[in-house]
Amino acid sequence: GESVGLHLPTLSVQEGDNSIINCAYSNSASDYFIWYKQESGKGPQFIIDIRSNMDKRQGQRVTVLLNKTVKHLSLQIAATQPGDSAVYFCAENMPNAGKSTFGDGTTLTVKP
Amino acid sequence: NAGVMQNPRHLVRRRGQEARLRCSPMKGHSHVYWYRQLPEEGLKFMVYLQKENIIDESGMPKERFSAEFPKEGPSILRIQQVVRGDSAAYFCASSPVETVGTGYGYTFGSGTRLTVV
Numbered sequence: 507g508e509s510v511g512l513h514l515p516t517l518s519v520q521e522g523d524n525s526i527i528n529c530a531y532s533n534s535a536s537d538y539f540i541w542y543k544q545e546s547g548k549g550p551q552f553i554i555d556i557r558s559n560m561d562k563r564q565g566q567r568v569t570v571l572l573n574k575t576v577k578h579l580s581l582q583i584a585a586t587q588p589g590d591s592a593v594y595f596c597a598e599n600m601p602n603a604g605k606s607t608f609g610d611g612t613t614l615t616v617k618p
Numbered sequence: 619n620a621g622v623m624q625n626p627r628h629l630v631r632r633r634g635q636e637a638r639l640r641c642s643p644m645k646g647h648s649h650v651y652w653y654r655q656l657p658e659e660g661l662k663f664m665v666y667l668q669k670e671n672i673i674d675e676s677g678m679p680k681e682r683f684s685a686e687f688p689k690e691g692p693s694i695l696r697i698q699q700v701v702r703g704d705s706a707a708y709f710c711a712s713s714p715v716e717t718v719g720t721g722y723g724y725t726f727g728s729g730t731r732l733t734v735v
Contacts, residue, residue: 538720540720547728548728548729549622549709549727549728550661550726552723555720595660595661599720603674604649604651604673604674604713605651605666605677606651606661607663608653608660608661608662608663610658610659610660611659611660
């Protein structure tokens with residue numbers, strides 16, 4: 507069935523280190539993949555997205571990698587800062603579908 | 619541009635009462651989405667609406683839940699005869715028509731936290 511899942515529920519890193527958050531998806535027909543950041547008491551905030559015809563996309567301090575062969579998505583955060591502490595969700599969208607299917611989230615904690 | 623506005627931020631209802639959650643999309647956004655989030659879980663899609671039209675309600679429970687997005691005014695998610703299992707955070711997102719299906723440009727509100735006692 508359709509599902510998006512995350513490999514690790516929690517991740518703790520030292521400030522300045524790089525972080526890698528992983529996500530597995532099961533629907534090979536999904537066209538878009540999105541990473542969101544959710545801070546406590548707030549709604550999800552768009553970080554970066556990637557289309558299924560791409561393998562890699564870079565933003566400011568973040569990189570998303572897509573491996574369609576193994577249906578795996580990852581978010582890399584460079585030089586992690588305390589402000590990056592949050593829950594990170596991956597989500598997938600089918601073509602032309604408004605709804606997103608979210609994973610359960612990885613809690614990132616950055617130690618100073 | 620105030621972003622997606624949801625109110626109330628917190629709502630407490632007794633079992634059997636009705637809950638009405640409101641969502642005003644960003645200016646220029648014509649599409650609204652409602653999601654529910656249980657504690658320490660991801661967001662679950664409920665319904666997707668355009669003005670005066672429900673596009674996809676595949677995630678809505680068949681009973682007690684309804685949603686609307688009238689021509690004028692905010693989108694409303696209504697839960698009738700609430701039960702304790704309805705306690706959750708309800709998030710609304712909006713997007714412009716050009717980015718439907720991509721996630722890009724989706725903006726979430728801060729949510730309404732419903733507690734049923």
